Amino acid sequence: MQQAIAILDSGVGGLTVVKEVMRQLPQEKIIYFGDTARTPYGPRPSEDVVSFTRQIVDYLIQFSPKMIVIACNTATAVALEDIRSRVNIPVVGVIHPGARAAIKATKTGIVGVIGTDGTIRSGAYEHALKQIAPQLQVVSRACPDFVPLVEKGQFRTSHTYKVVERALYDLKDNAMDCLILGCTHYPFLTETISEVMGPEVALISSADETAREISTILYQSNQLARSDETPIHQFFCSGEPGMFRKIAQDWLGDHILLQPVVWQSPSIS
Amino acid sequence: MQQAIAILDSGVGGLTVVKEVMRQLPQEKIIYFGDTARTPYGPRPSEDVVSFTRQIVDYLIQFSPKMIVIACNTATAVALEDIRSRVNIPVVGVIHPGARAAIKATKTGIVGVIGTDGTIRSGAYEHALKQIAPQLQVVSRACPDFVPLVEKGQFRTSHTYKVVERALYDLKDNAMDCLILGCTHYPFLTETISEVMGPEVALISSADETAREISTILYQSNQLARSDETPIHQFFCSGEPGMFRKIAQDWLGDHILLQPVVWQSPSIS
Known part of the structure; x- marks a missing residue:
């Protein structure tokens, strides 16, 4: 029985990690948990996010995964170290890789x-960047309106464009040459963000x-x-599976979901 | 006392890794060993390369480094697993990162x-690529004439262009969109290789x-x-330091070498 990589997120955002794991590591088995009943995590107090993350890890650990991936920037920012201290397998967050x-x-x-x-309030990216390269200049911006758009499946509407433009408009005044999408939901909005920021910003x-x-x-x-x-x-997923299924099929492709998929809600508080 | 990253190579090629470690990890201390007396490793029998690599690791381990980096593709291809079994610190090669x-x-x-x-004879890149992504098509080419050019400091001469063009000319017929510089000496020739391959090949x-x-x-x-x-x-370096020093200064910049540098030849067989 192949040991899986367990990937968790507040909702559908972590599917962007899933898609890339499927592409870059096509032989790896994935077990995914999206906490769609309690999304978004961004505005919640840290202690709630830590508690939710622990609960999901406890659920996933029953499958004996070989690795836990916290595919949510908010949960990585506040719960990564806590989860690391609680399990005996590697725990990977999404903040340091981007940094x-x-x-x-x-x-x-x-x-x-x-x-x-x-994520922005935690200063986790700034800390990760400057811990490694102290001379860097970091410009951060919270974009609380983006996740709800993605969870509703509104990736490329004109309303989405307006929301993104309003949020990022004046970021372009800086001489930044790269912008970290510090939320796993944001790759769903890549085209729009790229249009707003222009080609000179990677x-x-x-x-x-x-x-x-x-x-x-x-x-x-040695665990490939x-x-x-x-x-x-x-x-x-913890919530109603309809929208989750729709977004997963849109993002991962129908052919992926022709493989057996188990939809099941664990009891959550 | 800060623990160092120990980096070894058959000669000056590993300085390309040094330069990037300095840039991406500016706070890390580096101890480098270039086996300039026995370069190039490419044409040598595997057992010699394994034996030379062991000897250098034995020399470097006296500095109590926190990590060994085999910054030579030839040595990585044949000696990585051997060195891993001999030391109790992480050993990093250059093949899997490129793959x-x-x-x-x-x-x-x-x-x-x-x-x-x-490196090409070992099939190490093809193995690393297909171990992870079996569906990939891999086109390999040995370029034995490149390392001697670099060790002589001939990075951008017209002779160098001719040698590179002759070696890579017909590789362009494939639909490849990326080319791995599977030798740490080759980044010294990046501009020439890029001119020959064209902009569509990363x-x-x-x-x-x-x-x-x-x-x-x-x-x-947790060792940053x-x-x-x-x-x-x-x-x-194991050989005469004059050319090594010149190439190191050219590549790393004079300001880097204003820091104290110790030149010393260990006894080698």
Whole structure:
């Protein structure tokens, strides 16, 4: 029985990590949990986010995964260290991978970060960036209106464009040459964000970068999947599965979901 | 006393990894060993390369480094697992980082690899790529004439252009969209290789990618440098230091070498 990578998020955002793991590590089995009943995490007090994350990890750990991926920037910012201290397998967050990719990419030394209120308030990206490269200049911006658009499936409407433009308009005045999408929901809005920011600003998806780091860590600990079988993924969500299923199919493609998928709601408080 | 990252290579090629570690991890101390007396490793029998690599690791381990980086593709291909079994600290090679970056980058699914005879003969890149993503198509090419050019400091001469063009000319016939520079010497020739291959082929430097993976592994094992002091690097080479010093200054910049540098030849067989 192939051991899975367990990936969790506040909702559908972590599916951006799933998509990249499927592409970059096609032999790995994934178990996903989206806490759609309690999304968004961004505006919630830290202690609630820690408690929700613990609860989901307790649920996922019963599948004996080989790794836990906290595919939510808000939960990574406040709960990563706590979860690390509670389990005996590698725990990967999405903040440091994005930070490292920005450090590798920037030429001007000015890096932008957008995220939820919770992520930006925590200062986690600024801390991660400056811990490694203290000379960097970091410009952060909370974009609390983005996640609700994604959870409703509104990726490319004119309303979405207006919301994104209003949020990012004056960020362009800086000499930043890369902008970290510091929320795993934001890659759903990549086209719109890119249009607003212009071609000279490289968008760094913490989702894409996290998939690559998962690959690094599995290799380094000699845990890459060796099976030639096609992995069978499992998806769980805490809320009503209709919208989750629709977004997952739109994002991951119908062919992916032709593989057996188990939809099941664990009891949550 | 800050623990260093120990980086070794057959000669000056590993300086491309050093440069990126300095840029991406400016707080980390580096101890470098270039085996300039026995370069190039590419045409040598595997057992010699394993034996040389062991000897250098034995020399470097006396400095109690926190990590060993085999910044030579030939040595990574044949000696990585051997060295891993001999030391109790993380050992990082340059092959898997390049492979992972190519998997992340490719859209066509056709990846090119150039390297020394030893690296290409080992099939190490093809193995690393297909272990992770079996559907990829890999086109490999040994370029034994490149390392001697670099060790002589001939990066941008017209002779160099002719040698590179002759070696890579017909590789362009493939639909490859990325080419792994599977030798840490090759980034010295980036401009020439890029001119020959054209803008539609992304060049992936295993050196740059390795620096990023060093960052990932140090973070994951909680070993990032916390010091605010400027690290003092040390460089060793086994051969005559004149050309090594010249290339190091050209590549790393004079300001880097204003920091104290110790030149010393260990006894080698």
